[in-house]
């Protein structure tokens with residue numbers, strides 16, 4: 001057998017503790033598969049006294065992650081601290097500078113500094129691996145970088161945040177309010193330390209930014225992502241979508257268009273019959289559309305200690321086997337600059353919910369404005385009409401419009417005009433429809 005691979009683990013939260021536990025309990029299996037043992041020789045975390053349900057007593061302890069990163073007794077530094085700056089960033093840079101391989105689950109760090117870190121790794125002749133950073137336990141990074149390396153990718157899309165999918169599923173299936181669903185997801189340990197990162201779509205955007213780079217061979221540009229979270233989605237939207245044959249999912253989508261690459265994260269109405277519509281609860285799913293293979297859909301747990309540690313383990317196995325692949329699928333110097341498609345040129349169908357004042361001519365006015373923008377309506381649904389009491393004429397009525405394919409710019413202009421005409425109360429709701437198989 002080859003000499004052991006010595007691992008330093010920084011961050012002993014749910015994922016870190018599970019990783020150490022699995023490395024200990026599966027030591028023989030992993031040694032067989034790699035032809036050498038994988039041994040944890042150093043750990044670092046904030047609180048030394050906390051019981052994490054894992055025995056770290058024989059392992060050298062470091063109060064400071066950067067000291068662990070430079071420790072001569074490790075070959076690989078595993079960063080499970082999180083965050084795009086501070087100790088995570090410093091320790092990863094220190095490890096690469098010291099010539100250590102790096103394995104990280106940190107999508108925020110990679111979304112912001114991935115290209116630079118990949119360049120550092122290249123220079124140092126070490127690997128930078130991050131299977132756990134996109135969709136947790138789903139092996140999408142290796143699938144994109146290795147299994148689909150012979151394909152031109154046209155589009156990649158997916159449900160990349162378990163917390164949001166859990167919330168939307170519970171809201172639909174059990175009629176539970178947003179806030180209660182979020183509290184439950186937090187209690188179950190799916191949410192980020194700051195749950196606004198989940199529900200505002202940032203976590204999905206970080207993961208999408210990595211997948212876009214892998215799919216299209218371009219630099220990572222998370223700031224260019226069009227971003228909308230799920231906080232504006234109401235039960236009324238979910239019910240209306242269901243009646244119309246759709247489910248609402250928070251999707252991350254990256255696709256080639258005539259004007260560049262579209263990267264967007266937003267609540268999306270997907271046909272109930274599509275594969276992605278059936279992904280419920282905390283599960284994630286990623287669909288990749290390759291020119292040779294067609295569409296490949298991967299489904300699995302996107303969060304949770306053991307599942308995420310499974311992805312980290314696979315990266316460690318790669319290092320132990322000397323299986324070195326460029327971090328972003330090609331040499332950093334060969335990455336193309338990211339060319340963004342303009343969101344205003346996005347084309348698709350739209351769901352629009354308006355609170356229309358119950359007065360004569362209001363509908364006609366809305367239809368006129370839509371027609372003036374060249375928007376053709378597939379259906380109009382007026383809801384709750386029966387609840388209007390006598391004497392309440394003028395009270396706003398929920399009206400739902402579904403458009404045929406049009407442009408984002410036309411819809412935005414139409415909604416701005418409708419809002420300015422005083423025919424509706426409040427702000428219009430708009431959800432993009434994605435025609436998926």
Ligand code: HSE
Nearest residue numbers: 161162163191192303
């Ligand atoms: N908070 C994330 C989610 C898990 O809910 O999917 C880690 O990315």
